[in-house]
Amino acid sequence: MTDQPKQGLARGLTNYGDRDFSIYLRRSFASSMGYSQEVLKKPIVGIANSFSGFNSCHRHFPELLEAVKRGVLLGGGLPVEFPTISLGEVYLSPTSLKFRNLMSMDTEEMIRAQPMDAVVLMGGCDKTVPAQLMGAASADLPAVQLVAGPMMTSRHGEERLGACTDCRRFWGKYRAKEVSAQEINQIEGRLATTAGTCAVMGTASTMACIAETLGMSLPGTAAIPAVHADRLRAGEASGLAAARMISNPIRPSQIITAKSVENAMRVLLALGGSTNAVIHLTAVAGRLGIPVSLERLNALSDTTPVLVNLKPAGSDYMEDFFHAGGMGAVLRELKPLLHLDTISVTGETLGDRLEVDLGYVDHRIISRASEPLEPQGGLVALFGNLAPRGAILKRAAADKNLFEKEGRAVVFNSLEDLANRVDDPDLEITADDFMVLQNAGPKSASGMPEAGYLPIPKKLSETGVKDMVRISDARMSGTAFGTIVLHIAPESAAGGPLALVRTGDRICLSVKEKRIELLVDDAELERRRAAWKPGIVPPEERRGYDRLYATEVLQADEGCDFGFLQSVVGHAGSAKEAEK
Numbered sequence: 001m002t003d004q005p006k007q008g009l010a011r012g013l014t015n016y017g018d019r020d021f022s023i024y025l026r027r028s029f030a031s032s033m034g035y036s037q038e039v040l041k042k043p044i045v046g047i048a049n050s051f052s053g054f055n056s057c058h059r060h061f062p063e064l065l066e067a068v069k070r071g072v073l074l075g076g077g078l079p080v081e082f083p084t085i086s087l088g089e090v091y092l093s094p095t096s097l098k099f100r101n102l103m104s105m106d107t108e109e110m111i112r113a114q115p116m117d118a119v120v121l122m123g124g125c126d127k128t129v130p131a132q133l134m135g136a137a138s139a140d141l142p143a144v145q146l147v148a149g150p151m152m153t154s155r156h157g158e159e160r161l162g163a164c165t166d167c168r169r170f171w172g173k174y175r176a177k178e179v180s181a182q183e184i185n186q187i188e189g190r191l192a193t194t195a196g197t198c199a200v201m202g203t204a205s206t207m208a209c210i211a212e213t214l215g216m217s218l219p220g221t222a223a224i225p226a227v228h229a230d231r232l233r234a235g236e237a238s239g240l241a242a243a244r245m246i247s248n249p250i251r252p253s254q255i256i257t258a259k260s261v262e263n264a265m266r267v268l269l270a271l272g273g274s275t276n277a278v279i280h281l282t283a284v285a286g287r288l289g290i291p292v293s294l295e296r297l298n299a300l301s302d303t304t305p306v307l308v309n310l311k312p313a314g315s316d317y318m319e320d321f322f323h324a325g326g327m328g329a330v331l332r333e334l335k336p337l338l339h340l341d342t343i344s345v346t347g348e349t350l351g352d353r354l355e356v357d358l359g360y361v362d363h364r365i366i367s368r369a370s371e372p373l374e375p376q377g378g379l380v381a382l383f384g385n386l387a388p389r390g391a392i393l394k395r396a397a398a399d400k401n402l403f404e405k406e407g408r409a410v411v412f413n414s415l416e417d418l419a420n421r422v423d424d425p426d427l428e429i430t431a432d433d434f435m436v437l438q439n440a441g442p443k444s445a446s447g448m449p450e451a452g453y454l455p456i457p458k459k460l461s462e463t464g465v466k467d468m469v470r471i472s473d474a475r476m477s478g479t480a481f482g483t484i485v486l487h488i489a490p491e492s493a494a495g496g497p498l499a500l501v502r503t504g505d506r507i508c509l510s511v512k513e514k515r516i517e518l519l520v521d522d523a524e525l526e527r528r529r530a531a532w533k534p535g536i537v538p539p540e541e542r543r544g545y546d547r548l549y550a551t552e553v554l555q556a557d558e559g560c561d562f563g564f565l566q567s568v569v570g571h572a573g574s575a576k577e578a579e580k
Ligand code: FES
Pocket: 057, 088, 089, 090, 124, 125, 126, 164, 196, 197, 198, 202, 204
């Protein structure tokens, strides 16, 4: 029995001190599920299924799972589904980002601990795809990412609606009294009407496109709508591809390389994609020891055109992007800027992929590189004494009139303070002021929520103000828009300069110079620093995951991963260990 191939059920045995007994016991328990002896000899493709009743974006996963299983069987493998944590963006408190690393640990450890030869990762909603990519990168077992696909749009009167840029747009109108309570209630039922992820180029869609660009998803699959029959075919093809990788293993560490990460950054910039993706890509790359610097992001941004006209930066939706040619069309336009020798889960190089003629491309939605929507990338990193380690601005979704501006700071020292005062009629604020939110970064009590899209104070929105400069260490939903400076590092809860800003201070923003400066002299800043106290509960007074998170979470420029999860030179914990 000891010369059984170390694949399938024979991998990574439970340790009873007797290897033959371990495999005997495992087989007998697996037999209880009705598998024949013949089936139990097959290699196994695990299917990490993040279906959950708390994740409406994944509600079609039961049907998609059957398609994946069909593909695995076609490829001669045994499909075995296993559950992992799921992160439904709008159901988690204080914010889903806090649990991304937990899901990545769950995914990594279950891939490594259970007997599988390859894995299909079924995810989609914002944090699930980065969590799965992080876990798979660390486990380093052949893996195929299969995303949920975007929702379809709906209608409200003559308007097309799609979660969740339109959620914010109509909520803003309601706050400005342009939409009645009755109408906003009607709209509530029309924003998210099918299975799938948000219908715009938000975080979920951006990460789906990044997964495809990295090579971790099958070519052409990122943008297929969740309810389209092609999504099921993508599921089948993903299962088949994973089964094929068993005889020809390609590990995530061969796919996610410095070159493919740089390609992903180019694509992020060309999409006008989500600011969150900078954090997630940094975290995924960090699992393999690949640095992602904001200075490099700026250098790439200067030479990468914005090509995709989707909300929130543009006007259309993911289903339009799919029909317009999807990622294949974007990659072809970017071809001269990309590293073409990267490989995907198919083993094919990006260069080979782009040799194949795509057919029709709708250039109203995916511009030619020679006629871009914007000559420079959708994101820019800002530096200065207010953000020594950087901050992010999504310039593609911001008001250019606010790019070169000095303003008076109006400071809110927490989310609670913001909620209590933002609509106070006595709040002293004008449209020319800069709204500043403190204590909303990764180490804060709020866990870096998507609160950087500070609401325009009602007294201003009712007069027609649509955008203001807003500055914080928080994140912003990929579906949001505005002149919003995010991810300031180091954050205020860690004693970063943002903690020292006071109402009335002057702040200078220059997108052209990529700078954000607090115009307060150094001596005054030192006085404020000496009086500063961290306003957070220290880790030793917390317990459980909250304590682990508070102790280990890194700053935004490091991807908000846990330090101990990042790549370690000589690390010996990969899935390769299970083959021994
Ligand atoms: Fe799931 Fe937007 S809420 S992708």
